[in-house]
Amino acid sequence: MNIEDIIENFEFLDDWEDRYKYLIELGNKLEPFPESERHDHNKVQGCVSQVWVVTRVGEGDDPVVNILGDSDAHIVRGLVAIALAIFSDKSASDILSTDETALFDRIGLSEHITPQRSNGLRSLVARIKLDAQTALAK
Numbered sequence: 119m120n121i122e123d124i125i126e127n128f129e130f131l132d133d134w135e136d137r138y139k140y141l142i143e144l145g146n147k148l149e150p151f152p153e154s155e156r157h158d159h160n161k162v163q164g165c166v167s168q169v170w171v172v173t174r175v176g177e178g179d180d181p182v183v184n185i186l187g188d189s190d191a192h193i194v195r196g197l198v199a200i201a202l203a204i205f206s207d208k209s210a211s212d213i214l215s216t217d218e219t220a221l222f223d224r225i226g227l228s229e230h231i232t233p234q235r236s237n238g239l240r241s242l243v244a245r246i247k248l249d250a251q252t253a254l255a256k
Contacts, residue, residue: 119144119147119203120203121200121203121204121221124144124200124203124225125221125224125225127140128140128224128225128226134226134230137226137230138193140196141193141196141197141199141200142192142193142195142196143196144195144196144199144200145189145192145193145194145195145196145197145198145199146195147199148187148188148195148198148199148202149186151170151172151186151187151188152172152186155170155172155186156170156188160172162238162241162242162245163241163245164237164238164240164241164244165189165194165237165238165241165242166234166235166237166238167189167190167191167194167238168189168190168191169187169188169189169194169198169238169241169242170187170188170189171185171186171187171198171242171245171246171249172185172186172187173185173246173249173253174186175210175249175253175256179254180209180210180211180254181209181210181253181254182207182208182209182210183205183206183207183208183209183210183213183246183249183250183253184206184207185201185202185205185206185246185249186202187199187201187202187242193231193235194235194238197227197231197235197238197239197242198242200222200225200227201218201239201242201243201246204216204218204221205218205243205246205250210250210251210253210254211250211254213246213247213250214247214250214251214254218243222239227239
């Protein structure tokens with residue numbers, strides 16, 4: 119599912135109770151995260167919940183970056199799913215130029231998730247953008 123479909127689905131739902139259910143549903147649809155990748159190197163720092171990210175970088179000057187992610191918390195897994203819909207399978211330069219805040223605002227995330235989850239989401243995005251920057255530098 120792409121981010122525009124997710125935004126459209128969020129706009130269709132009237133209240134935040136339904137949106138939280140949808141967020142959890144998105145998290146449940148994440149690609150299975152390998153147990154072998156659940157270690158400190160892949161853990162996102164700055165998240166209250168445990169969040170893991172694995173970045174796979176393609177070839178070329180502006181490689182496509184594929185991202186796997188997971189969390190031990192249901193709502194946070196949904197936030198991971200939204201981040202992956204925005205960033206995964208995009209070129210490194212596209213990742214770096216993406217204005218994720220505008221997309222999050224269209225969903226209304228900033229007003230409806232806790233400050234801890236907002237901080238964790240920012241940490242996740244920072245990690246993804248750092249990985250994209252590193253991919254471009256190689």
